[in-house]
Amino acid sequence: MSNIIEVNGLTKTFGNSLRVVDGISFSVGEGEIFSLLGPNGAGKTTTIRMLTTLASITEGTAMVAGHDVMKEPNAVREIIGVVPQEVTLDNELKGIENLLLAGKLQHVPNSVAKSRALELLRLVELDGFADKKVGTYSGGMKRRLQLVAALVHQPRILFLDEPTVGLDIQTRTRIWDYITRLNDEQGVTIFMTTHYLEEADRLSDVVSIMDRGTIKVEGTPTELKDSLHGDVLTITVADGGDDLTGFLQSIPHVAEVTRTDDSYRLKLPKVESVLPEIITTVASKGLKITETSFSKPTLDQVFLEITGRSMRDAEEANNHYDSHASVHARETR
């Protein structure tokens, strides 16, 4: 698979000191769904703005379909579709009018744009609302329309900045379905940013985890989760006065044990196959397990492993950093 996006040492600074994106490098294969996953303030939106020619690049290079983003911005704009985080449709225009205007600005002939617009409205189940003003649409309908407004000219790459932020789970699931279909049926390469772990996990071929302006790790969701070396089993032992860490560690297949009061967190390759053996071994020592829970690895755990904090903690910590960066971004828009 050839790379359709190649980024090397991409850096963005605001003012003299605020380094929002710090020398990141990655590539995206044609036809892939690539996610930049990270908490708010990680630098994801700034990255997408640079790749879509909306923000200048301080250092490094970005090539989109063989075109240098800084040197050939119009060539890049011809082949990309951009869906920003905020709804930016014209509320006073009808649904179809928004799509036709997008087609006109992408130099699509009127007749082609019209049939394409109707086809796209059908795709996102808005064909019954084509002649309604967008101001009368619900938030979810607007998001669906915004998604296809970027597709009238049949772009090779679709950039989605937090495509489902603030949406209810039903609408989110529908948008995931449309994204998957666009990728599967039309071969559109999808580059998206998200801070939703499930979204990245479910949709992406490749996930890059970004935090504080740098990419921490990259791989398929499965590779990233497998890098944690298995599942996590948590058991609570009744009257567990003695420290069982060493004992549990000695059970075959247990990779790592950490204790919190009477609870033990065990890392295992595959919890289903080892759990009966653990219960038997613990019982043979005369101890009783009062509570058992286990979890498959998640991208949040990958994030925790790499950065030492969970996505939620990172978002809270980045709030100040994020608002500071946003102010700079707004001031320089």
Next chain:
Amino acid sequence: MIVESFALGRRALTKWVRNPFAVIVTSLQALFWLALFGDSFNPTNAFGGGTNGSLGPLQTAFGGAPTYITFLAPGVIGLVALTGMSFMGVDLVFDRINGYLDVLRAFPIPRTSIYFGGVIQNVAKGMVAAPITFVIALVIPNGLELGHGFGVVDLLGVFAIVALLTAVFATFFTGVAISVKSTDSFFAAINFLTFPIMFTSSAFFPLSFFPGWLKPVAQANPITLASDAMRLLIVNSNLSAPQIQALVGDVAGLAIFGAVFSVLGVLMARNALRAR
């Protein structure tokens, strides 16, 4: 660039046709200008005039206009163009705040088409306001009196001058609108600019009423150029050679303003819309 500019201009006009409130209110503003200032600023109140509200002995000082409203109406058309064009640029400010400008910047279109799209829609809206003002001036009591022989060519001449003046203000204020980053900045800039333009023009009084130091400024004011040119066409049945020369000078002055403001506007738009 032309196709994109018209596409964007059409977007704004479609919205306006569906919600013409702003343009109608702007047009009706002319009624207040003419009714209130046509009476309260009427020089015959202080200096006396002829019969039936005519300017009488003051007529020469007022460029030959038989009534004050006849003098004032072209000025009010200019003022409506000024206020209309200045405030209609707010759409671009909201486009920036709502992120719509960013969406436009991601299209493969010349940045200047966003600017000219704004100019086109504003001129079109302004051209709706002008005939309404003209009709209001004609129908109000002691209103606009057209010179003998005023015909279709003169009427078209008046509207051509209005179009030119509207374009002058549209090019200027669209440049301002595309450059500012918030509504506060926009309205502060508009208030700062419109009142000096308004009161240093010959909209209300002839240039001879201005003090010597202000006269050159008033003379070069686009509203003065446009309203003096319109008065020549409205008041006189046949233009003399010096009047034709004055008319050509006024129109040329407006054209120069339009060209200079277009260049400035394009530069402002390019600067405001470039990637940072």
